[in-house]
Structures are given as C-alpha cells and as structure tokens.
Amino acid sequence: MSAMTRRAATPSELLSPTEMAEADRLAGNGPALMEAAGAAVARAIRSRFRPLPVLVLAGPGHNGGDGYVAARHLERAGWDVAVAPLAPPNGDAAGAAAHWRGPIRPFAPASLARAGLVVDAVFGAGLSRPVDGQVAETLCAIRTPIVAVDVPSGVDGATGAVRGLARQAALTVTFFRLKPGHLLLPGRDLCGETVLAEIGLPEAVLDRIGPRSFRNGPGLWRLPQPDTATHKHSRGHVTMLSSDALSGAALLAARGARRAGAGLVTLACESENAARAHRMAEPGALTLTGDWPEALLEDGRREVFCAGPGLPPDATTRGTVAALLAAGKRLVLDAGALTAFAGHPDRLHGAAILTPHMAEFARLFGEVGKDRLEAARRAAAQSGAVILLKGSDTVIAAPDGRAAINDNAPAWLATGGTGDVLAGIAAALLAQGMPPFEAACAAAWLQGEAAQRAGPGMIAEDLPPQIHATFLHVAALI
Numbered sequence: 001m002s003a004m005t006r007r008a009a010t011p012s013e014l015l016s017p018t019e020m021a022e023a024d025r026l027a028g029n030g031p032a033l034m035e036a037a038g039a040a041v042a043r044a045i046r047s048r049f050r051p052l053p054v055l056v057l058a059g060p061g062h063n064g065g066d067g068y069v070a071a072r073h074l075e076r077a078g079w080d081v082a083v084a085p086l087a088p089p090n091g092d093a094a095g096a097a098a099h100w101r102g103p104i105r106p107f108a109p110a111s112l113a114r115a116g117l118v119v120d121a122v123f124g125a126g127l128s129r130p131v132d133g134q135v136a137e138t139l140c141a142i143r144t145p146i147v148a149v150d151v152p153s154g155v156d157g158a159t160g161a162v163r164g165l166a167r168q169a170a171l172t173v174t175f176f177r178l179k180p181g182h183l184l185l186p187g188r189d190l191c192g193e194t195v196l197a198e199i200g201l202p203e204a205v206l207d208r209i210g211p212r213s214f215r216n217g218p219g220l221w222r223l224p225q226p227d228t229a230t231h232k233h234s235r236g237h238v239t240m241l242s243s244d245a246l247s248g249a250a251l252l253a254a255r256g257a258r259r260a261g262a263g264l265v266t267l268a269c270e271s272e273n274a275a276r277a278h279r280m281a282e283p284g285a286l287t288l289t290g291d292w293p294e295a296l297l298e299d300g301r302r303e304v305f306c307a308g309p310g311l312p313p314d315a316t317t318r319g320t321v322a323a324l325l326a327a328g329k330r331l332v333l334d335a336g337a338l339t340a341f342a343g344h345p346d347r348l349h350g351a352a353i354l355t356p357h358m359a360e361f362a363r364l365f366g367e368v369g370k371d372r373l374e375a376a377r378r379a380a381a382q383s384g385a386v387i388l389l390k391g392s393d394t395v396i397a398a399p400d401g402r403a404a405i406n407d408n409a410p411a412w413l414a415t416g417g418t419g420d421v422l423a424g425i426a427a428a429l430l431a432q433g434m435p436p437f438e439a440a441c442a443a444a445w446l447q448g449e450a451a452q453r454a455g456p457g458m459i460a461e462d463l464p465p466q467i468h469a470t471f472l473h474v475a476a477l478i
C-alpha cells in the first residue's frame with residue numbers, strides 16, 4: 001500500500017483542480033484558506049523532519065501563496081528559511097508574500113546550495129502548460145528532499161500525468177480532498193507520502209459541486225450479506241465459459257467467483273475431457289458440456305455469465321457472447337471476449353462489466369492516452385457497460401459518469417491469471433445482486449487487498465484463498 005493517509009479516515013470524493021477552485025470560490029475566504037493551507041504544510045514538515053535550512057520555491061499563484069505562509073510558520077518555529085519567488089505574487093498570494101519578512105533569494109539553481117529541504121510551491125492546481133525553462137532548470141538542480149504543496153509542480157492534478165517535468169517529492173501536502181492526480185500514475189508515485197489536510201472548507205460545498213470521482217474503498221459499496229433465509233440458489237449462479245485450449249483461465253475465474261460468495265458456479269466446457277479435469281481440480285464447481293450457446297440458454301436460472309478468460313478472440317466467441325446478450329443475460333466480459341469485438345464496442349451494448357487491460361481497451365475504444373479517468377468514462381458512455389480499466393491504478397467508470405480509482409493493488413499483483421480471478425469475483429458479486437459499478441469497484445478492491453495479504457511472490461492461485469479474509473476485513477472497516 002502507498003504511504004497515503006489512512007484509508008478509513010480519508011473521504012472518498014476526489015475533486016479535479018477545476019472543482020477544487022470552485023470549492024475555494026464557494027467558500028469565499030481565500031486568505032483564511034491559504035493561511036490554513038500554509039500552516040498545514042509547515043506542520044507536516046515539522047512532524048517529519050528535524051530543523052534544516054529550507055528554501056521555498058514560490059510560484060506566482062496561490063500555490064506560491066501557500067509557500068509564503070509555510071515559510072513564515074517554519075521561521076516562527078526557529079527554522080532557517082528563505083523564499084525564492086518565480087515572479088511577483090498575484091491575488092491572495094500577494095497578501096501572504098507581504099507578511100514574509102525573511103530572506104528572498106533568486107529563483108535559480110545557485111539558491112539551492114545552502115538548502116537541506118526544498119518546499120515546492122511553484123505550481124499546483126493552476127498548472128496551465130508544461131514546466132520548462134528556468135523552472136525546469138531549477139527543479140532539476142534540487143538534491144535535497146522535496147516537500148510539495150498540493151502536488152509536485154508539473155503533475156497534472158486531474159490526470160496524474162507529468163507536463164514537461166516533475167520531481168519526486170518525499171511528502172505532498174494537499175487540502176480538503178484528494179485530486180485524481182494523487183492516485184493516478186505517475187502522479188501517485190511522484191507525490192511520495194501524501195497528507196490530506198483540513199483547511200476549514202465547509203463540507204457543504206460538496207453538495208453544490210456534486211463530485212463524480214471517488215477513491216475506491218469499502219465506503220463506496222456494500223458487500224452482499226447472506227442471512228438465515230439465504231440458500232445456494234439465492235446467492236447467485238455464475239456460469240463461466242471455458243475453452244479446452246486455455247482451460248486454466250476459466251478455472252481461476254471460477255475459484256474467484258466461488259470465494260466471492262457465488263452460491264453456484266458452473267464451468268461450461270467444450271469437451272467432456274475438460275469437464276472431467278475441471279471436476280478434479282475444483283470439486284465444488286459444476287460442469288456442463290454441450291453445444292454452445294443452446295446448452296447455456298436452456299436453464300433460465302443462469303443469469304450471470306463470465307466470458308473471456310482463456311477464450312479465443314474468434315467468431316465462435318463473438319457468436320456466443322452475442323447470443324447471451326440477445327437473451328438478456330448479465331455478462332462480465334474479459335480477455336478474448338473483448339478482443340473478439342475489436343473496433344465494435346457498440347455490439348457489446350447490454351453487457352454489465354467489461355474488464356480490459358490497456359491493450360484490450362485500445363482494441364475496442366482506441367488508445368487510453370494520458371487521462372485514464374476520462375478514457376474509461378468515454379468507453380462506459382460508448383458501450384453502456386461499466387468499464388474496469390486494469391492497471392496499477394485501475395479505473396472503474398459507469399455509463400452515468402461515476403468513476404473510481406483503485407489504489408490498493410501491490411506491484412506483485414502484475415502476474416498471469418490474476419485478471420481471470422478478478423473477472424470471477426466481479427461476476428460473483430453481480431450474481432449476488434450488487435449493481436455493476438459497485439460490483440466492479442468491490443472486485444478491484446478485494447483483489448488488491450487479497451494480493452496484499454498473499455504477499456510478494458504470489459501467483460494467481462494464491463488470490464482466491466485470501467478472499468474470505470478480505471471480506472472479514474471489510475466488515476471491520478465499516
């Protein structure tokens with residue numbers, strides 16, 4: 001897990017830099033907010049570093065204003081502080097600068113010589129173009145730890161992308177709500193430890209803004225709660241399509257689905273040989289063989305299907321998925337079932353959840369580009385399905401515009417077969433009655449949590465046995 005502020009204590013709404021500026025405007029007390037922001041930066045520094053000579057690099061906007069306030073608070077605490085302004089301060093920053101009576105240095109590499117710590121208060125939410133010239137040259141010359149105000153300068157708060165250049169911060173102090181760029185890569189990594197500080201902005205401004213982006217976590221969804229009236233049929237039946245060529249993928253998905261609470265899981269097989277192998281490997285799952293899709297549609301109680309893990313991206317897969325969609329089944333589609341529709345996402349209308357990685361996404365919807373949040377939203381609107389765009393910063397987007405960023409996946413989750421388990425978890429949660437967006441969010445989070453528990457060196461098979469412990473953990477968090 002990243003060094004982010006404790007999850008349970010962090011509000012889930014994310015604000016884009018534009019929404020944050022709107023929150024600022026609605027609150028209507030810029031100087032007080034700036035004072036609180038700068039004080040929070042100084043507090044965070046003092047609680048993590050022993051006194052060091054500090055150089056505050058101050059931009060012309062409010063980010064720079066926060067820097068002047070932080071400088072004043074550190075100096076008052078006895079620290080040796082200087083400020084290097086990039087340009088004359090504007091707006092509320094001019095007031096903050098007027099209260100700074102300490103040393104002023106040129107905004108240039110030479111001013112860094114004495115510093116033991118640099119506060120990067122150059123650009124925050126107002127970054128409007130790539131960082132270059134004198135700013136890039138000075139940032140590149142820093143050899144000390146960096147504390148970033150709001151975001152490391154050059155990181156786009158909306159997307160996490162780097163515009164021009166950004167330096168690695170040891171600590172980033174941001175305000176009121178996290179921005180998408182604190183969770184999306186590479187922004188998340190560049191922030192270092194991220195501290196979310198309260199600065200007196202009233203929560204009520206959120207009612208006016210209506211955030212549509214969230215940090216994924218148990219506050220966003222509720223896992224199915226079986227009770228004494230529950231039986232295996234009422235806990236949902238997931239049918240997993242399996243191919244003879246790559247039957248292990250469907251088996252992993254089936255294990256994920258069973259551990260995520262599906263009452264019944266059927267592996268629909270091409271041959272009796274494969275069905276026999278599945279029965280030996282997974283005695284608790286059912287198997288079925290016969291002509292697809294007729295055999296699949298015979299039993300009306302089969303409502304949720306998971307297709308793609310191990311399936312070839314060919315005309316047969318296309319035909320099966322089309323028949324299931326035409327029959328109104330609820331589908332989780334992954335891997336081969338996505339690539340089978342390359343260039344034709346419109347033909348997937350009616351699917352509940354699509355779980356592409358970057359390359360599969362590109363085949364369906366075009367390149368992801370630098371804004372993963374926007375790309376996933378666009379794809380969800382286009383396909384009418386919830387999109388779970390996989391990666392270290394998985395994004396889940398709904399056709400209605402809601403989107404969540406998942407940040408609990410450890411790096412060691414990137415190994416073959418884990419996506420199959422994820423598709424199975426999502427299908428199981430869907431089968432138990434969770435709406436598609438919530439099911440996809442919960443699946444991504446449970447998978448990340450299970451991977452953390454499994455630890456470095458884990459393989460896909462290690463994930464399902466960890467899932468029940470993650471259910472218990474969720475129960476403890478809410």
Ligand SMILES: NC(=O)C1=CN([C@@H]2O[C@H](COP(=O)(O)OP(=O)(O)OC[C@H]3O[C@@H](n4cnc5c(N)ncnc54)[C@H](OP(=O)(O)O)[C@@H]3O)[C@@H](O)[C@H]2O)[C@H](O)CC1
Pocket residue numbers: 020021023024033034037059060061062063064065066122123124125126127128129130131132135149150151175176199201
């Ligand atoms: N509610 C809050 O969260 C609060 C946030 N605060 C802080 O305010 C900043 C945002 O302040 P803002 O003034 O809107 O923007 P910036 O300070 O980040 O930057 C704007 C100035 O920087 C110039 N700029 C932008 N990009 C570049 C670049 N690549 N090269 C050179 N100059 C650049 C920009 O110039 P323009 O020509 O585009 O106008 C502006 O001059 C937020 O991040 C918080 O730190 C409040 O203090 C407290 C409340």
Ligand SMILES: [K+]
Pocket residue numbers: 063120121122123124148149150151152153
């Ligand atoms: K900054």
